[in-house]
Amino acid sequence: MASSSKESLKKSIGRSVGKKFIMAMTGLFLLVFLLIHLIGNSMLIIDPSGETFNAFVEGMTHNPMIRIMEFVLLFGFIFHIIDAIVLKIKNRQVRSVRYKVYSQSANSKFQSRTMLFTGLTIFSFLLLHIYQFVAIRRIFNADITMFDLVRETFKDPIYIGIYILAFILLSFHLNHGFESAFQTFGLNSKKYTPILKRAANIYSYLVPAGFTAISIFMYIN
Amino acid sequence: MKVTLNIWRQKNVSSKGRFETYEVDNIDEHISFLEMLDMLNERLLKNDQEPISFSHDCREGICGACGLFINGRAHGPMRGVTTCQLHMRMFNDNDVITIEPWRAKAFPVIKDLTVDRTALDKIMQGGGYVSVNTGGVPDANSVIIPKLIADEAFNSAVCIGCGACVATCKNASASLFTAAKVSQLALLPQGYPERKYRARNMIDVMDGLGFGNCSNTYACEVDCPKEISVLNIARMNREYLKSIFVSLYS
Numbered sequence: 445m446a447s448s449s450k451e452s453l454k455k456s457i458g459r460s461v462g463k464k465f466i467m468a469m470t471g472l473f474l475l476v477f478l479l480i481h482l483i484g485n486s487m488l489i490i491d492p493s494g495e496t497f498n499a500f501v502e503g504m505t506h507n508p509m510i511r512i513m514e515f516v517l518l519f520g521f522i523f524h525i526i527d528a529i530v531l532k533i534k535n536r537q538v539r540s541v542r543y544k545v546y547s548q549s550a551n552s553k554f555q556s557r558t559m560l561f562t563g564l565t566i567f568s569f570l571l572l573h574i575y576q577f578v579a580i581r582r583i584f585n586a587d588i589t590m591f592d593l594v595r596e597t598f599k600d601p602i603y604i605g606i607y608i609l610a611f612i613l614l615s616f617h618l619n620h621g622f623e624s625a626f627q628t629f630g631l632n633s634k635k636y637t638p639i640l641k642r643a644a645n646i647y648s649y650l651v652p653a654g655f656t657a658i659s660i661f662m663y664i665n
Numbered sequence: 666m667k668v669t670l671n672i673w674r675q676k677n678v679s680s681k682g683r684f685e686t687y688e689v690d691n692i693d694e695h696i697s698f699l700e701m702l703d704m705l706n707e708r709l710l711k712n713d714q715e716p717i718s719f720s721h722d723c724r725e726g727i728c729g730a731c732g733l734f735i736n737g738r739a740h741g742p743m744r745g746v747t748t749c750q751l752h753m754r755m756f757n758d759n760d761v762i763t764i765e766p767w768r769a770k771a772f773p774v775i776k777d778l779t780v781d782r783t784a785l786d787k788i789m790q791g792g793g794y795v796s797v798n799t800g801g802v803p804d805a806n807s808v809i810i811p812k813l814i815a816d817e818a819f820n821s822a823v824c825i826g827c828g829a830c831v832a833t834c835k836n837a838s839a840s841l842f843t844a845a846k847v848s849q850l851a852l853l854p855q856g857y858p859e860r861k862y863r864a865r866n867m868i869d870v871m872d873g874l875g876f877g878n879c880s881n882t883y884a885c886e887v888d889c890p891k892e893i894s895v896l897n898i899a900r901m902n903r904e905y906l907k908s909i910f911v912s913l914y915s
Contacts, residue, residue, distance in 0.1 A: 451912030459868050460878040461905045531878045538770050538837035538877040545763040547737030551887035624881040630903030
């Protein structure tokens with residue numbers, strides 16, 4: 445009979461498939477966060493005076509549950525990024541001689557092959573984003589409402605350009621990541637996968653499009 | 666028809682390889698790719714040159730011995746065929762064709778285009794087997810299996826172990842191969858005794874042999890000559906999840 449040597453959580457997570465589970469789990473968590481973030485941002489359009497948005501931000505800042513979730517989110521990002529790098533290091537070592545001709549575009553999607561690139565680019569944008577919208581108010585204690593800060597930031601067309609570019613890359617990242625997470629969990633079937641693929645497409649186009657539309661709306665107003 | 670071939674030549678495991686260019690003329694477009702290489706080898710032998718080494722056996726697309734990386738694709742540009750079933754009519758006159766061995770650290774090149782795929786056998790030894798009772802031959806059909814399940818298991822069992830999935834994967838992952846083997850046994854009652862640990866044990870061996878991680882690009886499914894679905898990888902992941910829960914909480 446097959447060996448049934450003692451299993452530990454460390455071992456289970458350490459295997460290739462275990463690392464992929466961490467990737468998928470943190471990825472799905474970040475997907476939910478992104479949707480909540482978009483709902484918050486949509487208040488910029490619903491009430492152009494900014495009062496609703498500011499009230500929402502204040503409510504979030506003083507909600508202890510949200511403060512705890514901030515830490516969970518931070519760890520979600522950290523695990524997602526470190527795990528990706530660990531997986532990539534192993535994947536870089538699998539071929540000592542590379543193919544001279546390698547027609548990858550013939551059998552796989554561009555977004556599935558560029559996850560680390562899109563991911564790291566989004567991460568650098570995230571650092572800029574945290575500096576602009578979190579650090580300025582919380583660390584440097586700037587006396588400005590979130591709405592005014594958003595309005596000021598989105599006056600700069602260069603920033604809008606960076607913002608849109610980041611969301612285009614995020615769209616690629618989500619397109620593969622959403623669907624891929626379910627495959628990793630083993631939730632792939634002939635019946636439900638086509639529906640899931642459509643959901644992944646809708647999510648990965650609509651959510652970044654929503655963020656982009658709000659930024660353009662803020663620029664115009 | 667006439668083609669120009671860029672072929673990887675490598676003396677042995679430890680030597681450094683290089684590409685060499687050959688021209689082959691007067692090819693009947695209905696001959697197979699391997700027959701075209703046979704033509705070239707006959708010429709090389711006639712000229713007292715070392716023939717090109719490549720693996721082949723049945724030449725009917727069922728044994729899994731052949732496997733060449735042709736113009737950047739495992740088994741060439743056609744879907745659902747092995748290299749031996751690829752015919753020259755798939756190419757154009759005066760085409761330049763690059764032929765490389767399967768490239769993966771787990772598949773060392775033995776010579777030219779021949780690679781050592783023992784790593785796949787080792788994965789099988791990790792858990793790709795079933796326990797059987799000794800004694801008399803059991804009656805046929807004594808174990809009833811619904812047709813739907815039998816068909817599904819068969820779809821996984823059609824894997825010929827050629828290694829195209831590893832060769833074409835950007836991470837040289839053996840996930841599709843391992844998943845097909847896990848699946849065929851997970852679906853059938855004969856595979857139940859070892860089921861709890863099978864996925865875990867086979868994945869352990871797979872990881873240890875230097876194959877990469879699956880990143881769900883699904884290139885393997887496209888280049889698999891038997892068109893084995895990535896649904897098998899999802900099934901392997903499910904089996905793995907079950908297996909670690911069983912091990913951790915029992």
